[in-house]
Amino acid sequence: MIIDCHGHYTTEPPQLTSYRKEQLQELEIDSSFKPSAANFKCSDDEICERLEGAQLKLQRERGTDLTIFSPRASGMGHHLGNEQTSIYWTIICNNMIRRVCDLYPTNFVPVCQLPQYPGVSPANCIPELERCVKEMGFIGCNLNPDPSGAMWTDPPITDEWWFPIYEKLVELNVPAMLHVSGSCNPNFHPTGAHYLCADTTVFMQLILSDLFKRFPSLKFIIPHGGGAVPFHWGRYRGIAQDMGCPPLDELLLNNVFFDTCVYHQPGIDLLAKVIPIKNILFASEMVGAVRGIDPESGFNYDDTKRYIDSSQEISDQGKDQIFSENVYLVFPRLKKVMKG
Amino acid sequence: MIIDCHGHYTTEPPQLTSYRKEQLQELEIDSSFKPSAANFKCSDDEICERLEGAQLKLQRERGTDLTIFSPRASGMGHHLGNEQTSIYWTIICNNMIRRVCDLYPTNFVPVCQLPQYPGVSPANCIPELERCVKEMGFIGCNLNPDPSGAMWTDPPITDEWWFPIYEKLVELNVPAMLHVSGSCNPNFHPTGAHYLCADTTVFMQLILSDLFKRFPSLKFIIPHGGGAVPFHWGRYRGIAQDMGCPPLDELLLNNVFFDTCVYHQPGIDLLAKVIPIKNILFASEMVGAVRGIDPESGFNYDDTKRYIDSSQEISDQGKDQIFSENVYLVFPRLKKVMKG
Numbered sequence: 001m002i003i004d005c006h007g008h009y010t011t012e013p014p015q016l017t018s019y020r021k022e023q024l025q026e027l028e029i030d031s032s033f034k035p036s037a038a039n040f041k042c043s044d045d046e047i048c049e050r051l052e053g054a055q056l057k058l059q060r061e062r063g064t065d066l067t068i069f070s071p072r073a074s075g076m077g078h079h080l081g082n083e084q085t086s087i088y089w090t091i092i093c094n095n096m097i098r099r100v101c102d103l104y105p106t107n108f109v110p111v112c113q114l115p116q117y118p119g120v121s122p123a124n125c126i127p128e129l130e131r132c133v134k135e136m137g138f139i140g141c142n143l144n145p146d147p148s149g150a151m152w153t154d155p156p157i158t159d160e161w162w163f164p165i166y167e168k169l170v171e172l173n174v175p176a177m178l179h180v181s182g183s184c185n186p187n188f189h190p191t192g193a194h195y196l197c198a199d200t201t202v203f204m205q206l207i208l209s210d211l212f213k214r215f216p217s218l219k220f221i222i223p224h225g226g227g228a229v230p231f232h233w234g235r236y237r238g239i240a241q242d243m244g245c246p247p248l249d250e251l252l253l254n255n256v257f258f259d260t261c262v263y264h265q266p267g268i269d270l271l272a273k274v275i276p277i278k279n280i281l282f283a284s285e286m287v288g289a290v291r292g293i294d295p296e297s298g299f300n301y302d303d304t305k306r307y308i309d310s311s312q313e314i315s316d317q318g319k320d321q322i323f324s325e326n327v328y329l330v331f332p333r334l335k336k337v338m339k340g
Numbered sequence: 341m342i343i344d345c346h347g348h349y350t351t352e353p354p355q356l357t358s359y360r361k362e363q364l365q366e367l368e369i370d371s372s373f374k375p376s377a378a379n380f381k382c383s384d385d386e387i388c389e390r391l392e393g394a395q396l397k398l399q400r401e402r403g404t405d406l407t408i409f410s411p412r413a414s415g416m417g418h419h420l421g422n423e424q425t426s427i428y429w430t431i432i433c434n435n436m437i438r439r440v441c442d443l444y445p446t447n448f449v450p451v452c453q454l455p456q457y458p459g460v461s462p463a464n465c466i467p468e469l470e471r472c473v474k475e476m477g478f479i480g481c482n483l484n485p486d487p488s489g490a491m492w493t494d495p496p497i498t499d500e501w502w503f504p505i506y507e508k509l510v511e512l513n514v515p516a517m518l519h520v521s522g523s524c525n526p527n528f529h530p531t532g533a534h535y536l537c538a539d540t541t542v543f544m545q546l547i548l549s550d551l552f553k554r555f556p557s558l559k560f561i562i563p564h565g566g567g568a569v570p571f572h573w574g575r576y577r578g579i580a581q582d583m584g585c586p587p588l589d590e591l592l593l594n595n596v597f598f599d600t601c602v603y604h605q606p607g608i609d610l611l612a613k614v615i616p617i618k619n620i621l622f623a624s625e626m627v628g629a630v631r632g633i634d635p636e637s638g639f640n641y642d643d644t645k646r647y648i649d650s651s652q653e654i655s656d657q658g659k660d661q662i663f664s665e666n667v668y669l670v671f672p673r674l675k676k677v678m679k680g
Contacts, residue, residue: 150492152527187492192544192579196568197537204532224575228536228568234604235564238630238641239532264574270610290578301578 001324002305004059005331006177006223006259006283007067007108009097011050012075013042016096020075023085035085038092047096048103054287056107062305064284066338068331070111070142071097074190076181079149083117083124090115090128098136105339111140111177114165118148123164133172139333141169143176145202150183150194157202158209166215173332175219175257178202191289199227203256207240207248212255219255219330221281225262225271233274249276257330259283260304260322263290265297268307277318281326282308341664342645344399345671346517346563346599346623347407347448349437351390352415353382356436360415363425375425378432387436388443394627399447402645404624406678408671409437410451410482414530416521419489423457423464430455430468438476445679451480451517454505458488463504473512479673481509483516485542490523490534497542498549506555513672515559515597518542531629539567543596547580547588552595559595559670561621565602565611573614589616597670599623600644600662603630605637608647617658621666622648 019038026033055067071093078086094112101108112132114125122143132138143165145157155161157178169176180198181190188194199222212218222229229236237248245251257279262268271280283304290301299306308314308322328334359378366373395407411433418426434452441448452472454465462483472478483505485497495501497518509516520538521530528534539562552558562569569576577588585591597619602608611620623644630641639646648654648662668674 146527152490152525156527185492187486187496187545188541189544189548192547192576193537193541196540196572197533200536200540200568201528201533204529205527207532208529225571228540228571231565231568231571231607231610232536232602234602234607234634234641235630236532238603238632238634241632242630262572262574263578264614266610266613267571267574270571270606273606274604290575290582292578292581294574294578301574 001066002064003282003324003327004064004067004284004286005221005281005327006261006285007055007069008072008285008288009069009100010072010287011054012072012096013046013050015040015042016092017075019092020089023089024081027081027085035081035088037088040092044103047100051100051104056104058286059107062303064305066106067108068111068139068327069097069100069108071113073142073179074182076113076142076144077149078116078144078147078181079118079151079184083115083120086117087115087128094128094132094136094138109334109337110136110138111142112138113142114144116144116147118151118153121164122162125165126168129165129168129172133174133333137337138174139331139337140174141176142179144180145178145198146180149181150185150188156205158205158211166218170215170217175221175330177221177223179223195224195289196227199224200229203227203229203236206252206256207236207245212252216254219257221257221259221330223259223261223283223285225260225267226258226275230258230271230274253279257281257326260308261285261302263301263304264294265307265310268304269311269313272311272313272318277314277321278326280322281330282323341406342404343622343664343667344404344407344624344626345561345621345667346601346625347395347409348412348625348628349409349440350412350627351394352412352436353386353390355380355382356432357415359432360429363429364421367421367425375421375428377428380432384443387440391440391444396444396447398626402643404645406446407448408451408480408667409440409448411437411453413482413519414522416453416482416484417489418456418484418487418521419458419491419524423455423460426457427455427468434468434472434476434478449674449677450476450478451482452478453482454484456484456487458491458493461504462502465505466508469505469508469512473514473673477677478514479671479677480514481516482519484520485518485538486520489521490525490528496545498545498551506558510555510557515561515670517561517563519563535564535629536567539564540569543567543569543576546592546596547576547585552592556594559597561597561599561670563599563601563623563625565600565607566598566615570598570611570614593619597621597666600648601625601642602644602647603641604634605647605650608644609651609653612651612653612658617654617661618666620662621670622663
């Protein structure tokens with residue numbers, strides 16, 4: 001069983017993006033505009049057709065079985081609109097994920113986005129998280145550590161500002177992938193800078209805190225291989241040591257996991273060499289940030305299964321852990337909702 | 341000859357930091373305060389004593405010959421005070437670097453900081469850059485791509501906002517290390533997040549521009565091994581390719597260089613595997629971000645010479661390039677100012 005823990009719905013029907021566009025345009029024209037819940041029509045055939053030519057085709061071609069599937073990350077846009085548009089937008093996006101998973105119950109398992117908004121307590125996301133997990137069988141969520149869109153105006157993720165949502169995650173027994181969305185700061189390209197910087201930044205925030213003493217069963221996945229972290233593993237071990245912290249594996253590695261969205265063989269080899277195998281989850285983020293074929297390999301950059309298959313750093317047992325065993329451990333609700 | 345291209349004066353005498361502290365305190369009490377140029381007394385013996393126990397001791401122990409030496413990076417604090425305090429602070433810091441290099445002309449060669457201030461044109465840094473290079477024999481500068489201190493309020497480094505300083509760098513034939521300073525955003529730990537994020541961010545900015553078409557002889561060093569860039573080299577190659585850019589080596593690698601401030605063997609091995617050897621410059625940033633001894637190796641984390649010596653990825657010829665040949669090429673004024 002090969003489970004990709006990080007796939008986004010990047011082949012959504014144009015009706016969905018149109019709804020969002022109109023919602024934001026109305027608000028720009030009239031800041032007192034009250035958005036309405038989506039009245040959204042899209043046939044199953046339309047949904048299927050777009051998935052068949054992309055995510056499903058690639059699953060078959062690459063030999064992956066199941067994708068843990070969430071709304072388009074750059075589309076979350078928590079910094080856009082207002083709190084209410086964020087709620088309606090999130091509901092419709094999550095409902096679409098549920099539809100996809102109902103249409104392809106053996107191919108996709110749902111993870112939700114949350115209706116975050118900068119400056120608004122993450123506690124306000126609890127109703128939607130509960131709806132998704134309790135009523136709709138979602139097994140995790142994407143939590144944006146910077147809802148301001150690369151302005152970084154909210155407190156660090158280790159601040160008590162965030163505790164209400166962590167309490168709920170623990171209670172529901174679901175992990176969070178710490179995944180930012182778009183950038184409204186011209187310094188930060190979204191997929192080429194903001195994503196990787198956020199991954200790096202949250203890891204350092206976690207080193208500085210004792211969050212997991214307070215929430216010992218809380219689980220975070222840091223996407224994109226952890227940003228700069230594995231490449232600078234010595235730096236992080238050294239910084240933590242200089243500060244008198246326990247070793248990183250003791251401090252963080254019961255709670256923090258890295259995915260394999262690293263798009264070349266040497267990167268995956270490094271990841272597997274420095275990060276304990278138990279902390280690595282298979283992921284490709286297809287169809288996502290990089291869509292082309294690497295002329296050096298002849299295969300898609302984001303075909304990360306190939307790198308893991310080929311890695312001399314990972315034993316056969318380690319590959320089983322990365323491809324499925326670790327994923328089951330981090331997503332305790334996964335086995336219960338799997339079909340077929 | 342082994343040349344460390346990235347050393348900061350982190351053993352400065354307490355009089356220097358006191359001057360800065362007072363300068364900023366006065367300004368806090370009275371925002372109309374006009375700072376005065378430093379009236380700064382410190383004996384040669386005092387300077388020597390502090391260097392002997394740290395940078396010079398480590399040079400001897402590690403077998404490095406020469407350090408390209410600049411003021412403490414976190415001390416630049418371009419976001420603190422105002423434009424005028426930044427000018428006086430920069431002058432005194434650069435003068436101290438000149439003194440150190442006069443005291444130890446075979447151990448240190450000077451690189452300057454610039455009196456940047458957020459929202460103020462980088463053109464205003466030209467007088468100090470010229471003073472350092474033309475009058476005082478400096479061979480390069482540290483240019484802060486985010487003078488706002490992790491608020492990222494100035495334009496990307498590829499914006500014409502920055503062109504006046506690039507024109508001067510080209511005219512003077514000196515490179516810039518793109519090195520941020522402290523962080524006033526609680527989300528970003530300075531050495532554990534802001535530094536690496538900035539390195540990553542500027543590289544992506546460069547991919548998005550044709551800056552080096554306009555400035556074909558401009559040279560940038562991205563410190564800390566380029567942040568997340570080498571670990572995600574496939575991602576960057578893929579993003580550039582998806583955007584229809586030429587390959588990265590053609591687009592950037594005549595102008596962009598990475599240092600070796602990566603504090604573990606697997607990181608250095610990855611760097612040398614994916615980045616062309618001609619683009620790698622030896623550096624340790626000692627005494628700097630990480631001061632401890634790695635229990636896994638028994639040596640200091642920042643003793644990066646060991647990783648290069650031990651790397652199976654680098655030929656003997658490659659090591660010569662990294663340790664000195666590339667450094668001479670990137671710093672054309674280096675050979676002229678070397679003593680002994």
